Amino acid sequence: MINIAGTVFAYGVTSSGKTHTMHGDQNCPGIIPLAIKDVFSIIQDTPGREFLLRVSYLEIYNEVINDLLDPTGQNLRVREDAQGTYVEGIKEEVVLSPGHALSFIAAGEEHRHVGSNNFNLFSSRSHTIFTLMIESSAHGEDYDGVVFSQLNLIDLAGSESSKTETTGLRRKEGSYINKSLLTLGTVIGKLSEGKASHVPYRDSKLTRLLQSSLSGHGHVSLICTVTPASSNMEETHNTLKFASRAKRVEIYASRNKIIDEKSLIKKYQREISVLKHELDQLKKGMQLGVNHEEIMSLKQKLEEGQVKMQSRLEEEEEAKVALMSRIQKLTKLILVSSKNAIPGYVTEATSHHQSHSVGEDDNYDALRDGSLLIESESQKDVSTVSSDLSHDVRHMRSSSRRNEELSPTSSIITEPIRLPAGGMTMSDEMDLLVEQVKMLAGDIAFSTSTLKRLMEQSVNDPESSKIQIENLEQEIQAKRKQMSILEQRIIESGESSVANSSLIEMQQTISRLMTQCDEKAFELEIKSADNRVLQEQLDNKCSENRELQEKVKLLEQQLAAVPIGTSLMLADQCTFGEHIDELKRKIQFQEIENEKLKLEQVQLSEENSGLHVQNQKLSEEASYAKELASAAAVELKNLAGEVTKLSLQNAKLEKELIAARDQANTRNSVVQTVNGVGRKYNDARSGRKGRISGRANENFGVGMDEFESWNLDANDLRMELQARRQREAALEAALSEKEFLEDEYRKKVEEAKKREASLENDLANMWVLVAKLKKEGNATPESNNDTKKCDEDVQVDDLKTNDIESSIVPKEQVLDISIQENEITNEDPLVVRLKARMQEMREKEFRHLGNGDTNSHVCKVCFESSTAAILLPCRHFCLCKSCSLACSECPICRTNIADRLFAFTS
Numbered sequence: 001m002i003n004i005a006g007t008v009f010a011y012g013v014t015s016s017g018k019t020h021t022m023h024g025d026q027n028c029p030g031i032i033p034l035a036i037k038d039v040f041s042i043i044q045d046t047p048g049r050e051f052l053l054r055v056s057y058l059e060i061y062n063e064v065i066n067d068l069l070d071p072t073g074q075n076l077r078v079r080e081d082a083q084g085t086y087v088e089g090i091k092e093e094v095v096l097s098p099g100h101a102l103s104f105i106a107a108g109e110e111h112r113h114v115g116s117n118n119f120n121l122f123s124s125r126s127h128t129i130f131t132l133m134i135e136s137s138a139h140g141e142d143y144d145g146v147v148f149s150q151l152n153l154i155d156l157a158g159s160e161s162s163k164t165e166t167t168g169l170r171r172k173e174g175s176y177i178n179k180s181l182l183t184l185g186t187v188i189g190k191l192s193e194g195k196a197s198h199v200p201y202r203d204s205k206l207t208r209l210l211q212s213s214l215s216g217h218g219h220v221s222l223i224c225t226v227t228p229a230s231s232n233m234e235e236t237h238n239t240l241k242f243a244s245r246a247k248r249v250e251i252y253a254s255r256n257k258i259i260d261e262k263s264l265i266k267k268y269q270r271e272i273s274v275l276k277h278e279l280d281q282l283k284k285g286m287q288l289g290v291n292h293e294e295i296m297s298l299k300q301k302l303e304e305g306q307v308k309m310q311s312r313l314e315e316e317e318e319a320k321v322a323l324m325s326r327i328q329k330l331t332k333l334i335l336v337s338s339k340n341a342i343p344g345y346v347t348e349a350t351s352h353h354q355s356h357s358v359g360e361d362d363n364y365d366a367l368r369d370g371s372l373l374i375e376s377e378s379q380k381d382v383s384t385v386s387s388d389l390s391h392d393v394r395h396m397r398s399s400s401r402r403n404e405e406l407s408p409t410s411s412i413i414t415e416p417i418r419l420p421a422g423g424m425t426m427s428d429e430m431d432l433l434v435e436q437v438k439m440l441a442g443d444i445a446f447s448t449s450t451l452k453r454l455m456e457q458s459v460n461d462p463e464s465s466k467i468q469i470e471n472l473e474q475e476i477q478a479k480r481k482q483m484s485i486l487e488q489r490i491i492e493s494g495e496s497s498v499a500n501s502s503l504i505e506m507q508q509t510i511s512r513l514m515t516q517c518d519e520k521a522f523e524l525e526i527k528s529a530d531n532r533v534l535q536e537q538l539d540n541k542c543s544e545n546r547e548l549q550e551k552v553k554l555l556e557q558q559l560a561a562v563p564i565g566t567s568l569m570l571a572d573q574c575t576f577g578e579h580i581d582e583l584k585r586k587i588q589f590q591e592i593e594n595e596k597l598k599l600e601q602v603q604l605s606e607e608n609s610g611l612h613v614q615n616q617k618l619s620e621e622a623s624y625a626k627e628l629a630s631a632a633a634v635e636l637k638n639l640a641g642e643v644t645k646l647s648l649q650n651a652k653l654e655k656e657l658i659a660a661r662d663q664a665n666t667r668n669s670v671v672q673t674v675n676g677v678g679r680k681y682n683d684a685r686s687g688r689k690g691r692i693s694g695r696a697n698e699n700f701g702v703g704m705d706e707f708e709s710w711n712l713d714a715n716d717l718r719m720e721l722q723a724r725r726q727r728e729a730a731l732e733a734a735l736s737e738k739e740f741l742e743d744e745y746r747k748k749v750e751e752a753k754k755r756e757a758s759l760e761n762d763l764a765n766m767w768v769l770v771a772k773l774k775k776e777g778n779a780t781p782e783s784n785n786d787t788k789k790c791d792e793d794v795q796v797d798d799l800k801t802n803d804i805e806s807s808i809v810p811k812e813q814v815l816d817i818s819i820q821e822n823e824i825t826n827e828d829p830l831v832v833r834l835k836a837r838m839q840e841m842r843e844k845e846f847r848h849l850g851n852g853d854t855n856s857h858v859c860k861v862c863f864e865s866s867t868a869a870i871l872l873p874c875r876h877f878c879l880c881k882s883c884s885l886a887c888s889e890c891p892i893c894r895t896n897i898a899d900r901l902f903a904f905t906s
C-alpha cells in the first residue's frame, strides 16, 4: 500500500449510495475514513521508516476544478509532468493523525456542491477526489531514497436519467455529470478492449486526472452501487454493464518511483540537519561566551543598565528559540512509528517530543475536545510536558488555521510558565514592584488631575472644596511616599538580585524568555500566514490592475488609431473635458461590448457543449447503425450465397431439363426416322412408279420429272409437320386433363382424411357412451339396430349426470354419432381400419407405468394400485380406470380426460 498508488471510486446512478459508501456516517464509517485509519495504522506498524503525509481535496464541478481546502482555489488547471497529471496550485495540507485528515474532509465538504433532485435531497453535483500523498524513507544506513505514493478516494456524482426531472442549473449540472461519466465509460471500454487504440483521457477532467491510475500505475478498485428501485432498472443494467467492462481492464500496478530530490520529506530532513548544525554552533558560542568573566562584566553592565543586557540575551535566545521551534515544527511533521524509537536520529532529550508519533492521536482528539490541557496536567511531568504540548498545539495550529478554532490554544499559549517550588523569583518580585509603582503613578496622576479640577471649582465655592483639596493633597503625598519606598525597594532588590542572581535563576529567566519568544514566533507565523493570504489577494488585485492597464492601453491605441486630422479638429472644437467624456463613453461602450462578447462566449460554449453531447449521441447512434449495417451485410452475404447456390441448382436443373428435352427430341427424331423410313419406303415405291413412268416418258425430258418429285417431297414434309403439331396439342390437352384429375383426386383424398379424423372422434365419443352405460349397469347390447334405445339412455343419463359429463359429450353430438353408426356398419372396411388405428392410439396412450411395465401404480384419487393408468401430458395426474370416469379434466394441465377415456373400454 505504501509503495503502490491506489484509487478507489464509487460509481452508480443518483441516490444509489455512492457518498454513503465513500464517507459513511457516525455508526458506519465509509471507505475514506477506514482507508485513512488503515494508512496510519500501517505507519504505526512500520518501524524504521519515516513518513510524511499530505492531503488534498478537490471537486470537479461542471468541468471546473475547485480546491475544497482553499475556497480561493477556483478553476485550477491540470498539468502533466514525468510523474503524471497533477492539479496546478492545489493546496496540500500535512496531516498528523486520522482525525486531522478527517477534519480537512469535513471542512472541504462544506464547500462541495450539493443540491436536491427528485431522487436525492443531498445529491452530489460534483465529483470529488480526496488524495492522500505518502512520502516515506528509511533511516540512516538503510536509506534507499524517498518513495512516493498516493491514494485517491473518489466519490463520483451519480449519473442521471431522463426521468430525473431537472431544470435550469440542475439540468446543466446533470449534463456535465453524464458527459464526464460517459467519457469514463468510454475510457474503461477502450481499456477493456486491450487494444493499443487511442484512449480519450483528455475528453473530461475526471479521466484526465485519473489517467495515471487507470493506465496502470496503481491498483484501482471500483465500487458499483445500484438501487433496487424498479424505476432505475435501466440505469442499474447500465451500471452492471459498466462494472463488467471495468472488470476486463487489466492493470499491472508497478512500484512507485523514488523521488529523492523533489520530495518534501527530504527537504525537511535537510533543513533540520542544517538548522541543527546552526544550533550546535550557537550553543557552542553561548557556552564560550557565557563564562564567569562575562557574567561578572554582565553584572557590571546590569548595574549600569539591565535593559541593555537583557536585550542582548533576548536577541541570542530569540535566535536559538526560533531555530528550536523551526526544528520542532519540521520534525513534528514527520511521522514515525512509536513502537520502535530510533536511537541516534534525534537527541535523547528531544526525541519524544520532537517527532510526532501516530499514537498521539489521542492528544489531537483531546485537543479538539478542548481537554488537552487537563490531560497534559494530569501527566504532570510539569513544565516540560506542558511546554512541549503547547509546542504540539502550536505546531498543529501552524498546519491548519482551522484547528485554531477547534482548540482553546489561547489559554495554552498565554499560560504563564510554572515557577519552581519555592515561590517567586527575584525578577518576578521586581516586576511586581514595578507594576505597583506604575499603578501608584497612575493613581497620583489621576488624583492630581482631580485636584486641578477641584482648585478650579474652589474659585466659586472655596469653603466646600477646601477640605476635599486638602484630603487629595494628603492622599497624593502618601502615594508619593509609597512610590518612593517602592522605588527604593526596587533599587535594593535590583542590587540584591544582581548580587544573588545565580546561573539557575538566569536559566529560568532564559527559559521564560524562550517561551515568550516561542509565542512571538508563533504569532509571527500566524501573521506571516495572514500576510501570505494578503499577498495572494494583492497579487490578484495586481493582476486585475494589469488587466485594466492593458485595457487602457488598448483603448489608447484605438484612440491613436483615430486620424490625426480628426483628433486635431476634435481638439479644436472640444474642450479637454469633452474629450475625456468622449473617451469615457468609448470605454463604457467598449465595456458593454465586452460584456456582450462574454455573454455570447458563454452562450457559444453552452451551445458547444450541447452540440458536443449531441455529437456523442449521434456518434453512438452511428456506431449502432454501423453495427446494424454490418449485421445486414452479413445477412446479405448469406442470402447472396444462397442465391448463388439456388442459381447453380437452377442452372443444373436447366441443364438437366435441356438434356431431358434433347433426349425427348432424339426419341422423337428416332420415331420420325422410323416414320421417315416408312415414308421413304412409300416414296421409293411411288418414286419408282414415277421413275418407271418417267422412263416411259423419257423422251419428254428428265428435268421436269425431278422438279415434280422435289415438290412432292416438300408437300409431304409440310403435312407431316402439321400432323405432329396436332398430335402435340392433343397430348398437352391430355396432360392438363390428367393434372386436373390428379388435383381432384388429391382433394378427395384430403376430404377422406378429414372424414376419417372426424369418424375417429365420433367413434371415441361413442365408446365413451358405451363405457358410461356399462358402468350404470344399464348396458344394452351393442347393436347398431338398437341405437334408438341407446339414445334414450343417453338422454336420461344426461339429465342425471353432472356438468362434467355433459361437457364431455354434448347430447346433439351423441345423437349425431348414433346416426353415423346407423350409416356405418362394423363390417365396413373403413370402420375396421379406424378401429385398428384407434387401438394403436390406445396402446400409445395407456401404457403401464413404472419400470418394466410390471409395477403397479397408485391412483391419485382412490389410492388403489393399478397396473394401468392414464398418463396425461403433465405427467402428474395418474388415474385408475374407475376414477378416471369421475374426472372431466386434469387439474394441472387441463387436459380433457374424457377424450382419453375410450382406452378403458378397449
Ligand SMILES: Nc1ncnc2c1ncn2[C@@H]1O[C@H](COP(=O)(O)OP(=O)(O)OP(=O)(O)O)[C@@H](O)[C@H]1O
Pocket: 012, 013, 014, 015, 016, 017, 018, 019, 020, 021, 120, 122, 123, 124, 125, 156, 157, 158, 159, 225
Ligand atoms: N447502505 C445504506 N444504508 C443506509 N442508508 C443508505 C445506504 N445507501 C444509501 N443510503 C441513503 O440513501 C440516500 C442517498 O444516498 P447517497 O447520497 O449516498 O447517494 P449517491 O449515490 O451519492 O447520490 P448522488 O449521486 O445523487 O449524490 C442517503 O440518504 C443515504 O444515507
